[in-house]
Amino acid sequence: MLEFEEKKAIVTGATRGIGRAITEALLAQGATVVGLYGGNHAAAEVMQAECAQYGDRLRLQQLDVSEYQAVASFFAQLEAQWETLDILVNNAGIRRDAVLPMMKEEDWRRVIDVNLTGGYIMAKFAVPLMLRQKYGRILFVTSPMGHLGFAGQANYAASKAGQIGLMKSLSREVAKRKITVNCVSPGFIATDFIDDLPEAQVKEYRKMVPANRFGTPAEVADAALFLLSDRAAYVNGAVLEITGGL
Ligand code: NAI
Numbered sequence: 001m002l003e004f005e006e007k008k009a010i011v012t013g014a015t016r017g018i019g020r021a022i023t024e025a026l027l028a029q030g031a032t033v034v035g036l037y038g039g040n041h042a043a044a045e046v047m048q049a050e051c052a053q054y055g056d057r058l059r060l061q062q063l064d065v066s067e068y069q070a071v072a073s074f075f076a077q078l079e080a081q082w083e084t085l086d087i088l089v090n091n092a093g094i095r096r097d098a099v100l101p102m103m104k105e106e107d108w109r110r111v112i113d114v115n116l117t118g119g120y121i122m123a124k125f126a127v128p129l130m131l132r133q134k135y136g137r138i139l140f141v142t143s144p145m146g147h148l149g150f151a152g153q154a155n156y157a158a159s160k161a162g163q164i165g166l167m168k169s170l171s172r173e174v175a176k177r178k179i180t181v182n183c184v185s186p187g188f189i190a191t192d193f194i195d196d197l198p199e200a201q202v203k204e205y206r207k208m209v210p211a212n213r214f215g216t217p218a219e220v221a222d223a224a225l226f227l228l229s230d231r232a233a234y235v236n237g238a239v240l241e242i243t244g245g246l
Contacts, residue, residue: 002030003229008082012036012065012122013092015043017191018141021217022089022224027054029225031087034078036063038092038114065092065118066110075125085129087228090119090163091141095193097152108155115159120166123181127174136179137228140167141220142239144185144246164239171237180236182227187243188214211244 009026013019014035023035037044037060044060051058063074078085093115096107119140130136145153146160164183171181188194188205197205206212223242226232 002028003225004087005030007031007086008084009033009087009089009228010036010078010085010122010126011089011091012063012118013038015040015047015060017193018186018189018217018220019089019091020047021221022091023058024051025218025221025225026087026228027051027058032057033059035060036065036074036092038062038064038094064114065090065122066113068121071121071125075129079129082129084133085126086133086135087137087139088122088126088130089139089141089224089228090122091139092118093141093159093193095153095156097156099152100154103155111155112159112162115156116162116166119163123166123170127170127179130179131174131177134177134179136174136177137232138167138170138179138181139224139227140164140181140183141224142167142183142185144187144241144243146185167239168237175236178233180227180232182232182235182237183239184220184224184227185239185241185243186215186220187241187246189217189220190214191217209244209246213244215242215244 004026009031011019011023014023015037023033026033048060096111140163142163143160145157146164149157167181167183220242223240
């Protein structure tokens with residue numbers, strides 16, 4: 001029996017990078033996954049084709065996690081089919097960097113909306129489905145920038161710090177019902193997310209990492225799968241760093 005057989009999961013930001021790695025790891029361990037993505041239909045089509053071996057255990061769907069009504073309708077439809085939910089991975093995230101005096105209000109709001117409010121909305125609708133069966137695993141993908149801060153990322157760092165406060169509060173609310181709520185906190189991970197960085201900056205960031213390399217999405221997925229598994233039943237309210245020692 002595979003570790004996640006008969007488990008029903010939702011992963012946000014599932015078609016690329018870290019979210020895709022977590023989704024594929026869950027699928028490989030037998031889970032059924034609804035993978036949500038922001039808007040890149042081409043990436044979703046590629047993934048669906050590349051994951052053909054999982055058949056109807058993978059369903060990819062476009063959904064902006066910051067749109068309250070859209071998320072409400074998504075869960076209403078899902079509930080009609082699933083009734084309960086075992087796993088929610090709040091991975092969707094964006095960055096819109098600028099030093100604070102130059103940061104546009106829309107960029108501040110959008111980053112908070114997607115990274116933090118999106119996580120709140122998804123968890124708000126997921127928790128009742130987990131309470132129904134007195135079991136659940138909720139995982140947020142935060143960032144060390146949430147406690148370190150980073151010049152040019154005040155919006156992003158604030159959203160990631162906010163996720164930790166949200167995760168810790170929710171973990172206390174649901175602990176008695178055998179629902180755990182945790183964070184993984186990846187360091188520099190080679191994905192499209194940091195693809196726009198100039199080579200000189202990449203070199204500088206790599207030097208900051210004691211392991212002297214960027215991590216891979218699969219390395220984050222390994223840690224995520226532990227926290228999502230039954231083996232992690234007594235890990236709650238935790239932030240697990242996957243940073244190469246940053
Ligand atoms: P990525 O850019 O490759 O993937 C982001 C995913 O989020 C995409 O699938 C996209 O469709 C989805 N998304 C964006 N806006 C959305 C919205 N409004 N609604 C639904 N989905 C939306 O990024 P990556 O690197 O895989 O990042 C995933 C998470 O990991 C993010 O939360 C990011 O903040 C976090 N992270 C990434 C690090 C890195 O170095 N790559 C380091 C630390 C944290």
